Amino acid sequence: MHSKEYLATSQPSDAYVPGARTAFDKLWDAHRVDDLPDGRTIVFIDRHLVHDLSSPQAFSGLLANQRVVRSPERTYAVADHIVSTAPGRSEETVPGGREMIMALRRNAARYGIRHYGIGDAGQGIVHVTAPDLGLIAPGMTVVCGDSHTCTLGALGAWAWGIGTSEVEHVLATQTLVMHRPRSMRLTLRGRLHAGIGAKDLALHILRRIGVQGAQVGFLELAGRIVADLDMEQRMTLCNLGIECGARTAFAAPDDTTLAYLAARVPDIARNAAALEEFRRMGSDAGARYEIEQSLDIDLDAPQFTWGTNPSQVIGVHEKLPLISEANNDKEQQIMRRSYEYMGLVPGESLHGTSVQRVFIGSCTNGRLSDLERAAAVISGRKVHGGVRALVVPGSQHVKHEAEKKGLHRIFIEAGFEWRESGCSMCVGMNEDRVAAKERCVSTSNRNFEGRQGPGARTHLASPESAAAAAIAGAIIDYRELS
Amino acid sequence: MEPFRTHQGIMLPINQDNVDTDAIAPQRWLITVERKGLGKGLFGSWRYDDKGRDDPTFILNRPEYAGASVIIARSNYGCGSSREHAVWAHLDYGIRAIVAISYGSIFYENCLKNGLLPVTLPEDQVNDLMNHALAADRRTLTVDLATSQLIGPDGTTYSFTMDEGRRQSLLKGEDDIAATLARRDAIDGFEKRHDQAKPWLR
Numbered sequence: 001m002h003s004k005e006y007l008a009t010s011q012p013s014d015a016y017v018p019g020a021r022t023a024f025d026k027l028w029d030a031h032r033v034d035d036l037p038d039g040r041t042i043v044f045i046d047r048h049l050v051h052d053l054s055s056p057q058a059f060s061g062l063l064a065n066q067r068v069v070r071s072p073e074r075t076y077a078v079a080d081h082i083v084s085t086a087p088g089r090s091e092e093t094v095p096g097g098r099e100m101i102m103a104l105r106r107n108a109a110r111y112g113i114r115h116y117g118i119g120d121a122g123q124g125i126v127h128v129t130a131p132d133l134g135l136i137a138p139g140m141t142v143v144c145g146d147s148h149t150c151t152l153g154a155l156g157a158w159a160w161g162i163g164t165s166e167v168e169h170v171l172a173t174q175t176l177v178m179h180r181p182r183s184m185r186l187t188l189r190g191r192l193h194a195g196i197g198a199k200d201l202a203l204h205i206l207r208r209i210g211v212q213g214a215q216v217g218f219l220e221l222a223g224r225i226v227a228d229l230d231m232e233q234r235m236t237l238c239n240l241g242i243e244c245g246a247r248t249a250f251a252a253p254d255d256t257t258l259a260y261l262a263a264r265v266p267d268i269a270r271n272a273a274a275l276e277e278f279r280r281m282g283s284d285a286g287a288r289y290e291i292e293q294s295l296d297i298d299l300d301a302p303q304f305t306w307g308t309n310p311s312q313v314i315g316v317h318e319k320l321p322l323i324s325e326a327n328n329d330k331e332q333q334i335m336r337r338s339y340e341y342m343g344l345v346p347g348e349s350l351h352g353t354s355v356q357r358v359f360i361g362s363c364t365n366g367r368l369s370d371l372e373r374a375a376a377v378i379s380g381r382k383v384h385g386g387v388r389a390l391v392v393p394g395s396q397h398v399k400h401e402a403e404k405k406g407l408h409r410i411f412i413e414a415g416f417e418w419r420e421s422g423c424s425m426c427v428g429m430n431e432d433r434v435a436a437k438e439r440c441v442s443t444s445n446r447n448f449e450g451r452q453g454p455g456a457r458t459h460l461a462s463p464e465s466a467a468a469a470a471i472a473g474a475i476i477d478y479r480e481l482s
Numbered sequence: 483m484e485p486f487r488t489h490q491g492i493m494l495p496i497n498q499d500n501v502d503t504d505a506i507a508p509q510r511w512l513i514t515v516e517r518k519g520l521g522k523g524l525f526g527s528w529r530y531d532d533k534g535r536d537d538p539t540f541i542l543n544r545p546e547y548a549g550a551s552v553i554i555a556r557s558n559y560g561c562g563s564s565r566e567h568a569v570w571a572h573l574d575y576g577i578r579a580i581v582a583i584s585y586g587s588i589f590y591e592n593c594l595k596n597g598l599l600p601v602t603l604p605e606d607q608v609n610d611l612m613n614h615a616l617a618a619d620r621r622t623l624t625v626d627l628a629t630s631q632l633i634g635p636d637g638t639t640y641s642f643t644m645d646e647g648r649r650q651s652l653l654k655g656e657d658d659i660a661a662t663l664a665r666r667d668a669i670d671g672f673e674k675r676h677d678q679a680k681p682w683l684r
Contacts, residue, residue, distance in 0.1 A: 030680075034668040038647025042662060044672055046683045054564065056515035067659070074684070082513065096513035103515050140683055147564040147588060163588055164566040165595035165658075173662045175669055179645070211500055212558050215587070245561070247587055267682075274682040309500055334499065427563075429509045436532065448504040448562060450527040 012187060012294075017286025023252055024183040024218045024289070026281060027158040031141050033175055040177045046140040047157075048074055048170045049126050050113070052100045053081035053429070054145030058168035059107040069111040071174040076135055077108040077115040078126045082429050085392050085419035091118050093430050124395020124421040127151040127239070127363040131231075132397045134265035138253040138278045143170055148363050148445065150241040154234035155260070156253035156281055158218065161242065181217020181247065184291035185283070188223035193300040195479055197373070198233035199365060199443065199462035201225065202240035203303040207313035208295055215245035216291065220283065225297060226251055231260040232367045239364045239445060243310040252282030302477055304350055305447045305460040307338035312447075314350060316465070316477045322346045341449055342457050343437065350459070350475045357440035358389040358470040359452070360416075360463055362426035365443035366394025370463040371402050374443075375410045377467035377478050383415030384473030390432065391416045392424040416470065428452045441469035483597045485655030489578045490624045491551030493635075494542060495615035496525075501555060502562035503589060507571045520567050521574030552623050554615045555582040556608065560589025569596050579625045581632065583608050594648050597655065599627060601642050610634070627653055 021029075033042040048071075050058075055077070062068065069075060082097040083089070091101045101117065108115035116122035122133050127148055130136055138156030143149060145167040152159035166176055186209075192201060206213070219241055229237060234251045241249025251257075258278065262269035269275070283289075301315040314320060323339075323346055326332040339346060344353070360366075360374050371393065383389050391411045393399035399421055402408060408418045425432040426444035428451060434440045436455025443466050447458040459475065468478035511523025528540050536543045542550070553559075553572070559582040560568060569592045572580070579599040593600040603611075611634060615621055620635035627649065632640040651658070662669075677684055 030676075033672040034665055036647070036661065036665075038650070039645075040647060042665060042669065044669070044676060053512060054566065057517050057566070060515070065659070067663075094513065099515055100513065137682060139680065145564055145566075147562065161564040161588055163564050163569070163592035163595065165592060169659050169662065172659050173666075173669065174673070175662060177658055177662055211561065212584075215584075217587070242562075245558075245587070271682055274680075277680065309502075330499070337498075427509060429512065446502075446504065446562060448502045450508055451504050454508070454510075454527055454532070 011292055014285050016288055017284070020284035020287035022183065022185070022283040022287045022289050023220055023250060023281060025287070027139070027141070028180060030139065036177060040179055042175045042177055044141065045143055045170050045174055045176060046074060047135060047142040049130055049142070049144035050075060050077045050104070050167060051081055051126050051144070051146065052079045052083070052104045054164050055107065055167055056100055056103040058145070058164045058171060059103070061168045062171055067172045069113065069171045072112040074174060075113045075171070076130065077104050077113050078129060079104050079117045079123060080125045081423045081427055083118060083422040084430055085422045085424045085432055087420060089118060089420050097430065121396050124397060125363045125366060125423055128366050128394030129397060131155060131235070132264065132395060137261065137265065137268055138257060138281055143176065147242045148239055150246065150249045151235050151239040151363055153241070153248045153250040154231065154238040156251065156257055156278065158248055158250065160247040182291070183218040183289050184214055184216040184293065185220040185222055185289040186214065187294040188221065188225040188297055189294055190225065190297035192225060192297065195464070196299050196302065197462055198229055198236040200299060200303040201297065202237050203305065203310070203313045203460060204297070204299050205295065206240065206244055206311040207303070209244055211244060211309050211311045213244040214241070217247045218250065219246035219248060220250045220252070220289065222252070227254060230369065231256055232369045235367065236364055240310065243445060253278045302462060302465045304465065304475060305458070306342065306344060306350055307335070308341050308447055308449050310445065310447055310460060312338055316351055316475065317349060319349055320344060320346050351477065353439065353475045354386065354473055355441050355469050355475060356387060356438040357434050358387055358466050359392070359425040359440055359442040359444065360390065360466050361392030361394060361424055362444040363394065364445045365463050366392060366398065368398050368401050370443065371398065371407050374463040374467040375407045377464050377481060378414045378471055379410050381414055381471045381481070383470045386473045387470050389416045389470040390419060390425060392419045392432070393421050395421045425452055428456070434458070441466045441475060483595070483655045483657060486578070486597050486599050486627050486652045488624065488626045488628065489551065490622060491578065492547060492549055493552050493554050493611065493615035493621045493623050494547050494550035495612050496553055496555045497612055497616065499556045500558045500561055503560055503565050503568040503586070504562055506560065506568040507565055511571070512565060512567050517570045518574060520571040521576070524571040524575045546618070546621070549576070551576050551578050552625065553577055553580045554608065554611050555580060557583040559585050561586035564588040566592045569593055569598050572598055581608060581611060594652065595658065597652060599625060599652060601625065601632065602644065603640060603642055607640050610638070
C-alpha cells in the first residue's frame with residue numbers, strides 16, 4: 001500500500017519510572033468490580049447510551065429472560081440511525097424504520113430511561129449530542145452499541161463501542177466482563193500547517209499506520225498536536241480511532257477539557273474534588289504503555305480517501321499510487337479492486353475529479369465548529385450545478401446554535417439542503433443515500449463499498465474540503481477559493 | 483445460547499482482507515427489530531445484482547458452495563461497525579464457524595456471545611484451508627471445539643487456541659449475563675463505594 005509505514009516501538013522522551021501509572025491503568029483500577037473464575041474482570045459502566053439500531057433486540061432479550069434494566073438513571077436513549085432528516089419530519093422514515101424508532105421510545109418509557117426522540121431538543125447523533133448535554137465527564141466508563149463511541153474518549157473518558165448482546169449485558173448488570181485489553185500510546189510530534197485540521201490529521205495517521213495499525217482496546221493519543229486541538233477537533237480525531245482498530249481513543253483531560261465542561265456541566269466545574277481528580281487522570285510522567293509509538297507529522301495539504309478503506313488516503317495534489325508500488329500481490333489485488341469500484345486511474349491526481357454529491361455532517365464532523373469552517377469556505381458562493389449538497393447538523397443543539405449564528409442562511413443561499421439531525425448519509429440507512437457510481441465528498445468516517453448506498457463512491461475529507469467540492473463540482477484544495 | 487461442540491460442513495472462501503460489517507450486513511438489511519431473518523442479507527451487496535437477482539459470479543451463489551457452513555476468511559474479518567446483525571446474518575444463513583487470521587474486535591466478541599465459533603489460525607494455515615476451499619472438490623472441514631482442532635479435507639489436523647474460559651462457555655452454551663448477575667452483591671458494593679468516592683460520575 002502507498003507509503004505505509006509500520007513503526008518501530010519508540011519510547012517517550014521521559015525516563016521510565018517504576019510504579020508510574022498510565023491513564024488506562026487508572027481507569028481500569030477505578031472500574032474493576034470483581035474477577036471471574038475464567039480470568040475475566042467485571043468492569044463497572046458509568047454511562048450507557050442506547051440508540052434505535054442496536055438496542056431493540058437487546059431489550060427483547062431482557063424481556064424474554066425476565067430481566068430488568070438495573071440502572072435506568074445511568075442510561076440515555078437517543079434516536080439517530082434510522083431517523084429521517086427531512087425538514088418538518090416525524091417518526092416516519094424508510095419502511096420498517098418507524099418500528100425501530102417507536103421500539104426505542106417504548107423501551108425507554110417501560111424502564112424509566114431518559115429518551116431523546118424526534119421533536120426533542122436533545123435529539124441528535126448520540127456521539128454529538130451526549131457531550132453537549134453534559135452526559136460525559138472525564139474518568140467515566142461510557143459504552144454504546146456503536147463503534148464510533150471512541151469519539152467520546154476525547155473528553156478523557158474510557159468510551160467504547162459494543163454489540164447488542166453486550167448492550168443487553170449492560171442493561172441487566174451495569175457492567176461488562178472482559179480481559180484487561182491491550183493498551184497503547186501514539187505520540188504525535190511535529191505540526192499541522194495553517195488550515196489543516198483534525199480530519200486531515202486523522203486521515204493522514206490512517207494512511208501512515210493502516211487500518212490494522214492500532215489493534216488495541218485502549219489508545220491514548222498524546223503529544224503537542226493533540227493538546228493544541230480544541231475539544232471538537234479532538235472528538236473528530238478520536239472518532240477515527242476505531243478505523244485503525246482501536247476500540248477507544250483517549251485524550252488526557254486538560255484546561256481545554258475543563259473549559260468545555262464548565263460551559264456544559266457547571267456543577268462539575270465547581271466541584272474541587274472532581275477537578276483535582278481530572279487533573280490527575282492523565283498518564284504519570286515516566287509511565288509506559290504496553291505499546292509505545294510515535295509519528296512525526298508535518299502536514300501541509302488537505303487529505304482525501306481515494307479507495308474503499310479509510311487508510312487509502314492521498315494529499316489533494318499528490319498522484320494516486322501505482323499498482324506496482326504495492327508491497328505484494330495481495331495489496332495489488334486490494335488496490336485493483338478499490339480503483340475499479342471508485343472509477344479512478346492510478347497515477348492521476350484526485351484534484352479536478354468531478355463530484356455529484358457532498359455530505360457535511362456525521363459524528364465525525366457534524367459539530368458547530370465543523371459547520372462554521374464549512375460555511376466560511378462557501379460564504380457568498382453557489383453550489384455547482386452538477387452537485388446535490390446536504391448539511392446535516394449533528395444534533396438539534398448544533399442546528400439551533402448554527403441558526404443563531406446565521407450559518408443556515410449561508411448554506412441555504414449557496415444551494416445546500418439544510419436538514420434535521422441524524423446519522424443520515426454517513427450510514428445510509430434512511431432515505432439519504434448516494435446513488436450507484438455517484439461520487440460523494442463526505443465528512444463522515446467510512447468509505448467502505450456501499451456504505452453511503454449501493455455502488456456509492458465515497459471520498460472522506462474535512463468540512464472545508466467538502467464545502468469546496470460542492471462549490472467547484474470537483475475535488476479541489478479549498479485554499480484555492482480564498 | 484446454543485452450545486457448540488463439533489461441526490462438519492462445506493467451506494466458503496471469502497478471500498480478502500478487511501471484510502467489513504457493512505459488506506457482511508449492508509445497511510438496507512438492518513431495518514428490523516428482530517434477530518431472525520437476516521441471512522438473506524449476508525453479503526447482500528455482493529450477492530445480488532442491481533435488480534435483486536442472485537449474481538452467479540459471487541462465490542456464495544455457486545452451486546458447489548450450496549449449504550456452506552464454515553467461512554474461511556483472511557485478516558481483520560468483521561472490522562468496522564459494531565452491528566451484531568453481521569453475526570446474526572451468518573447464523574441465520576447457516577454459518578456455524580469462521581476460520582481467519584484475525585478479526586475486528588467487536589465482531590469477535592459478538593461471535594462469542596452468539597455461539598458462532600471464530601477460529602484464529604496463522605496465515606500459512608489459513609492459506610492452506612483457503613486453497614482447499616477454492617478448489618473444485620474436497621471442501622469439507624471438521625471443527626471440533628472439544629479438542630480445539632480442525633480437520634481439513636485431506637485429513638490434515640490444525641490445532642487452534644482461544645481463551646479457555648470462552649471455549650468452556652461455548653461448549654456449555656453459557657450466558658454471561660447470568661454469571662454476572664450471580665455477582666450482584668459485589669456490583670452493588672462497588673457501586674456504593676464508587677458513588678461515594680466520585681459522585682460526579684453519576
